[in-house]
Amino acid sequence: MSKPNKPVTSLLDSARTEAEAYQQGEDRPLGGYVAVMAVFASLIVGAAGLAAATGRRPPSRIEPYDAFLMAAGTHKLARTLSKDAITSPLRAPFTRYTETGGPAEVMEEVRGTSSIRHAIGELITCPFCLDMWIATGFVLGLLFAPRVTRMVATTFTVLTGADLLQLGYALAQRLQEGDRG
Template structure:
């Protein structure tokens, strides 16, 4: 690795090449022999940061102000809505076609859910696959989207969050009903 860095540095690119070689060496050390697409993760994080920065710039351009405070009701609404929307995107059978380019079907999951593995065709494809199959990973994106929505379109955002919150409640009622039915039969 050191020889490669020295060869690249001697090619006239100097600091940029030396920095790239150092970053590659750090990534290789981190991977510890595993296939971890750090470059893909960097790209996904950069897209997220660009979207947030773009929303902040647009808010400033449009003279949109952040809310003075966020009501507890909004936090609860967004939390439950984020939970359901992230599970819908990452696990629902019907949304599988959205994930198919990045995942492979592995089996059934919970009620109306599937289990999928991430394809490792490329660093970016793998990173996107990890993001869209992980409800915890999607939560950051979705909650941020709801937060941005509260700045630009609070009424629509609350309606969408309330819809997904109602679905969350409905899911828990279905599960409670099924458990009660099983208890009554068994």
């Protein structure tokens, strides 16, 4: 078996030293974060290569309607994937249930058995973190399958509106009940 080459060993030692200095004794899975970022970057590079190979070009501009549709759809899909009780089986390998959250939502803690498992757990329990992945998916969807992408985004945008109406109705009920007492 060959010995690792000195510059590579030096680089790895330097990375470990920097990671330890950054973490300050806390459990921060920097290696897992690097792996998750590498997957994301690979997907982007792959999509760009596929777009180039198939002659697809990005639109010269995104229409405001599409931007709104994708923003609201991204919000709802991220919350659905990261917080809904019904999607907890998807998160279960990376998380543990801790308590009930907001309406139809659960709170979970990340399992930390490995750096990658921990990083994925953080990603899939954080709607803000998932936003980047989902928004990128919607934008790429506009490039490759705009009609289907708009249909999916519309579905989640309508759900966002319905959620706001449900919350508004519940608030109105609470206020009405408070007026009676």
